[in-house]
Amino acid sequence: MPELPEVETICGWLRQGRGEQPSLLGKHIQRCEVFWPRAVAMPSIAEFQARVVGQVVQQIGRRGKYLLLCLTEDYLLVHLRMSGDLLVERDELPVAPHHRWILHFTGGWRLAFNDPRKFGRAWLVQDPHQVLADLGPEPLDENLTASKFHLRLQSTHRQLKPLLLDQSFLAGLGNIYTDEALHLARLHPLRRSDSLDQAESQRLLESIRQILAQGIARHGASIDWVYRGGDFQNYFRAYQRTGQPCPACGAPIERLVVGQRGTHICPVCQARPA
DNA sequence: ACGAGCGCCTGTCGGC
DNA sequence: TGCCGACAGGCGCTCG
Numbered sequence: 001m002p003e004l005p006e007v008e009t010i011c012g013w014l015r016q017g018r019g020e021q022p023s024l025l026g027k028h029i030q031r032c033e034v035f036w037p038r039a040v041a042m043p044s045i046a047e048f049q050a051r052v053v054g055q056v057v058q059q060i061g062r063r064g065k066y067l068l069l070c071l072t073e074d075y076l077l078v079h080l081r082m083s084g085d086l087l088v089e090r091d092e093l094p095v096a097p098h099h100r101w102i103l104h105f106t107g108g109w110r111l112a113f114n115d116p117r118k119f120g121r122a123w124l125v126q127d128p129h130q131v132l133a134d135l136g137p138e139p140l141d142e143n144l145t146a147s148k149f150h151l152r153l154q155s156t157h158r159q160l161k162p163l164l165l166d167q168s169f170l171a172g173l174g175n176i177y178t179d180e181a182l183h184l185a186r187l188h189p190l191r192r193s194d195s196l197d198q199a200e201s202q203r204l205l206e207s208i209r210q211i212l213a214q215g216i217a218r219h220g221a222s223i224d225w226v227y228r229g230g231d232f233q234n235y236f237r238a239y240q241r242t243g244q245p246c247p248a249c250g251a252p253i254e255r256l257v258v259g260q261r262g263t264h265i266c267p268v269c270q271a272r273p274a
Numbered sequence: 275a276c277g278a279g280c281g282c283c284t285g286t287c288g289g290c
Numbered sequence: 291t292g293c294c295g296a297c298a299g300g301c302g303c304t305c306g
Contacts, residue, residue, distance in 0.1 A: 003299060038282090065300085081300050083284080098284085117283045119300065158276065167301085174299050223299075239299095259277070262297075281303085287296090 002080035004139070004172030005215030007065050009230060010086055014067075014111075015060040021088040022109060024057045024069070031104040039100035039113060041121040042131075048124050052076065052103065064135045064171030068128060077123040077131050078113065084120030085228065087112045135171040139208050150201035153193040160196075161189035162259035164208075173208065176221060176239045179264045181208040183238040183246075188270040189258045195273065238264040 002010075017023040032049045034040055040048050051074060059070035067086065069076040078086065091110045095102070101122065103111045113120065123131050137144045156163065163169050164178045173181070182189055185207035187200065196204065215221065220230035223240070237247050242255040246266035256263050 082298070116285065119283065162277075176299055
């Protein structure tokens with residue numbers, strides 16, 4: 001499920017708690033179970049389990065689509081990929097069907113990584129840079145100015161959509177928020193990045209930020225069978241709205257495939273490049 | 275440098 | 291009803 005707003009939402013819930021669920025800050029890891037070994041990318045399962053036990057959660061953050069738990073001695077990084085979720089739940093509950101690993105805390109709570117499609121991964125490392133080194137800038141970071149963003153776009157000759165999905169160009173956008181941002185910016189996903197003028201680049205950056213801010217404010221999108229509590233799916237402009245009217249001009253939204261990803265555009269607002 | 279194709283996985287949905 | 295292909299919020303790899 002996870003793009004930047006969903007990961008940011010989960011990050012906030014882990015940090016601040018949610019309803020009955022407590023914050024994980026200060027929680028002491030007592031035991032660790034792994035049910036799907038490939039869900040742990042690094043280190044070995046044995047070392048992962050041995051090292052994580054006894055550590056305390058000190059900080060919780062996000063970088064791109066990665067969740068970062070800063071522990072006493074190590075960092076636990078989690079990437080949810082397509083279907084992953086992190087759940088804080090009572091330790092006496094039965095293990096749900098798609099739980100891939102569980103951290104048991106003292107005090108009767110646990111953190112479960114649930115992931116039907118098994119694409120998600122966790123890393124336990126001393127230095128997060130080992131995993132995050134190739135990530136591009138955070139789109140919401142004010143240090144990313146419109147002129148810097150324009151220069152980054154000019155530095156390559158790629159289709160806008162695959163470029164925005166490239167995490168080394170910009171960290172955090174996925175298929176939903178890319179389609180939404182391109183629609184808001186009135187830019188066709190096949191436009192070449194170095195064809196944008198200064199004003200278009202600025203419009204794109206502002207659109208990305210506006211869409212991400214809305215997504216975060218709505219606690220992300222909840223679609224398909226995975227429900228997590230966000231409702232941004234009710235405000236989609238283009239994504240998965242094939243045939244429905246464009247909110248700006250009323251023309252029917254079209255679906256095409258760009259870079260092997262389903263892509264949704266308004267054929268009127270987002271003019272196809274020559 | 276860039277993009278297509280494919281693998282990794284499970285589940286859902288629409289068509290026949 | 292049952293089967294089958296298309297598709298799904300991601301990303302790393304190979305190949306041209």
